Amino acid sequence: MAGTRARVTSPRIIVEPPGPRAREIIEKDHKYIMQSFARWYPLVVERAEDYVVYDADGNMYIDLNSGLGVLNVGSSNPAVVEAATAQLRKLIHYSLTDFYYEEAVVLAEKLVEIVPVKKPAKVFFTNSGAESIEASIKVSRYSTGRQYIIAFLGAFHGRTMGAVSLTASKAVQRYGFSPLLPSVVHVPYPYPYRCPFAVDDPRECGERVIGYIEEWIFGKLVDPSEVAAFVFEPIQGEGGYIVPPDNFFPELEKLARRHGILLVSDEVQSGFCRTGKWFAIENWGVKPDVVATAKAIAGGLPLGAVIGSERVMSIKPGGHASTFGGNPVSAVAALAVIDYIRREKLCERAARLGEKVVKRLVEAMDETKMIGDVRGKGLMIGVELVRSRETKEPASKELGEILLRLFKRGYLVIGAGVSTIRIAPPLTIDEEALMNAIEAIIDEIKRVEREKGL
Template identity: 80%
Template sequence: MTSDKPVKPRIIVEPPGPKAREVIEKDQKLLMQSFARWYPLVVERAEDYLVWDVDGNMYIDLNAGIAVLNVGSSNPDVVKAAIEQLKKFTHYSLTDFYYEVAVRLAEKLVEIAPVEKPAKVFFTNSGAESIEASIKVSRYSTRRQYLIAFLGAFHGRTMGAVSLTASKPVQRKWFSPLLPSVIHVPYPYPYRCPFRAETPEECGEAIIGYIEEWIFGKMVDPAEVAAFIFEPIQGEGGYVVPPDNFFSKLEKLARQHGILLVSDEVQTGFCRTGRWFAIEHWGVKPDVVATAKAIAGGLPLGAVIGSEKVMTIEPGGHATTFGGNPVSAAAAIAVIDYMKRERLCERAARLGEKVLKRLNEAKEEIELIGDVRGKGLMIGVELVRDRRTKEPARKELAELLSRLFKKGYLFIAAGISVVRIAPPLTIAEEALDNAIEALIEELKRIDLERHRTS
């Protein structure tokens, strides 16, 4: 993939500039401040991996609008498909009538999804809606009530989804009572395994053992459990990659007890990890895949893709006015076709290996880096104040993101002290290289400053 676009940022006024500050002031007056922004970036326009603010600064995008813009901002193929559909019709409620563009998209999703065929699709508007639908599909098809989710998970903020979410207390604070019959168990986080384990594989085995002995042995009969709901790589929780043995063992446990596997691929889907869906790295076939984010190139859309035997909710049992919007569906078809043509899964895998190698080299000389992990272009760099104690480097992370923003690089964080690296999969290789070197340079500076003041 070649590009003649700039590969370095251009900062002409220190952000936030005067126009940005004006917008921010109005935002604080008019919008409910129930979400926290990373830094004062006020976007005016974006193209591929480049972002311009209202003061004319140009940035290199390393977060893709939170892993949404996998095919880049304002992808020409996506824009063309959306405009063509806009000229035909913008809405006609798929849950009440029919239209061809939704069927064509469903065919493509069934083709690429790692679920047992034949399979069916339910369209939603967002990741949280996809999780809500997955909960209902799981309970309805199994006639069981319990759901098992994982600590550190983020599945959304609507009432069902937030009942599964266990990433930060603020996401659940004052919203109880939440959905009943949800059980949380530890996630196999190799760098911070909640059990005594010498290796990542032992960590995975310990989690399975905990479920068998303590959850099924003392808390709930597995015959009452509808589904395990999980992110194959935890996103908001810290870009946590489980040990290689974990999902095969979880699958075996689930099949033994007739429990469904629901893979939340909202952030990990659509080539982000070097495969269409992250669960494919472990050769496991989930019963249900929940998607959103990158599916439609920035337009609101989500989908639940499941084997026909579990997608059984009767007419009237679940519906949505805007799910499967024809403009978003047309855009999603363009996204999938573009990804196939440009081989973005393979590109993400290749560039991800290169980035991981460079960051692991940097880890040898930067004490602030505790762990480097990821698959494809979903990479986390965990920062610690002390490698022995693994104390999270919260202040250093905040300072790092601020410095990089002012230099023109748009990184964000995950977990407690993890740098997320999730650029558009179309990013120019040289631009990505420059961004990683800028990250390493600032990490070295902060590391040196820490030692000088200690």
């Protein structure tokens, strides 16, 4: 593993956060930066190494959110830093859209090798997840000649105009920006714990969604011959770390193939071994036509990519480009990430640790009634909190309190959906540190339950 200089298994809080230096920085942040994003709690990061984060006042935290799923190989991974530093001295930029350089070609070859799309395949480089989704929309429409895109309620695909048109996670993310991209249709996502259809068995939820698409969308709203693509997150991230029933994606693939509709897998958060596989869709044995990725691809440097079958990646020269997409520094960092993941067997490690975490959290359901559902694959795990298991009323206010308390104790954990704790640490995290963090989460859930009388 990348490893910290000394093995760390617990946080160290020396000043109650936010400390005086942190408060100074937060005050200036509010003065000079547009407050269009919502922070979970007042953490001011000064430096980070592997799974350990230090704030501006010297407090030391255990990281369970990986900088929103970016730091799969840990913060400041030495292999990534070394590769990027050497490249900075050699070539920082010369625009892949107008010229050539080897670093991008080598990375593209590696991505085609590991991504589960139909071969032969090609790559388009971007700077972020939202840009990857924008490019995926364009290649889908361009290659099929069709205009409609079907996305899913609860999905988060980004905040640029095309991406936010597909996003349906929280209303605030779309509020005030209409009209959005036309010809986007949203359908329910199979959410076993809260299935949008009445079912006797949560596993039936996927079948009901497929039936809804066939009967109500294709039967009454849009002819399938006009649909370019289904765009989906294999595990919904921002929407609540929602894992669909195992039969859903194989059935969606059959439906798509029957009508010549593309499958676009948004792996921005779930890629690069987060779920125990290189890409989350592999957990269901489905081969999409396009994979959109970013976040963890370059170990913290800005980079994204769209990898798709050659027949789909067919936009003519001049039709789409990006000045900084695939810049050589990020490209070599991504190569270092891929090599490190393979060398340290991080896919296997994520799967093993994830099983252990889920087992402990399921056991904790006997210790507290606030845990309504535990779900996930690898180290992409959601713990849905409820005020009552009978009514499934979301414990959204209690979620905020628990996350703040964990922050004060030195654990960096954030939420997803309405009332779900998301557990997504660096895949390099020390096993004892991880399990200590899980016990802290369980402890705070039980404390809040007692105090609220739930």
